[in-house]
Amino acid sequence: MGTPAQILPETMQSYAQQVLALEEKSAELASKNMDEDFKKIFQKAISLWVKVSGSVQGVPSDNARTAILVVLTKMLNKIDLTIAPEFLMGAVGMGLEMGFAQALEETGGKEKVKKPVISPSVKEALDEMPGKLEQQMKDGKKLLARAQTFSQVINALSQARKVVTTTERTARWATNESVNHSVRSVADQKKVPLLWIPERNACVHCLAYAGKVSKPGQDFPAGLTFGDKPLTTEKVKNPPLHPNCRCRVFPWRGSKRGVGAVDLPAALEREAQRSVLKGWSESTSNAERLRAADRLLQAGTNLPKTVQSEAKRAVNTGTFPNPLP
């Protein structure tokens, strides 16, 4: 689900869509080769096992099993783990460019604005990535070498395939971080505040940052959350607040520019409270969403009485009635 589209100016909606598309594209392209290799390996595992033992439940002889494991190990050895980290360096460059272009468009003019460079956290993540992928592959191969049954073989291959999900997750996170880092860098140079915009199904932590405006060159406050406990006690430079976070920041020069009479920060805060009361935080557990809604009701909110009484009912019954709109 997207950002609360009905209250966002069109330019911001289109920026957010561009970033999301870049995240998805980066994740897909970075993991594509490995993903295809794994599809072939899983197929090979099934066909070889069935061939020597009649079915996947069958038990092959020791020799036959060893022969299968040798074939599968060889296939794993051929997977090139160096492509993804190198590709991500390029994807990060595109993220930086995109954030730069969007922030300039929003703040007007590029005189004296320096092009942002890779953020320290992305650099660290990309530096660690090859080692992480190698370790996941190694763990998978270790399990494979000991596998006796077909389900143990699949389990081992699934462990090795974590290289694909790690790559996808890192690609999305690094792209988002690079765009937001770049936007922040331009805004800082131009001394423009930043506005935090979460998706409406964001987690209970990110929703607490909705509509927050940081002063030029300063971080967002530490420790905000609607949940039980904040994710971090440190100040926050910019989203992502966590892996799979799709929050954005945009340069913010006040409600009067181009958005009519709507006070966007206040509207975003209200929408975030609505998300909490409706239980829309997809990545937060049901129990924590209920506690968050309960806490917000206790603290008091200006949302319509119908939304509040519905939330009360949800807290009492233990379930939210509404799927995401």
Ligand SMILES: [Zn+2]
């Ligand atoms: Zn977020």
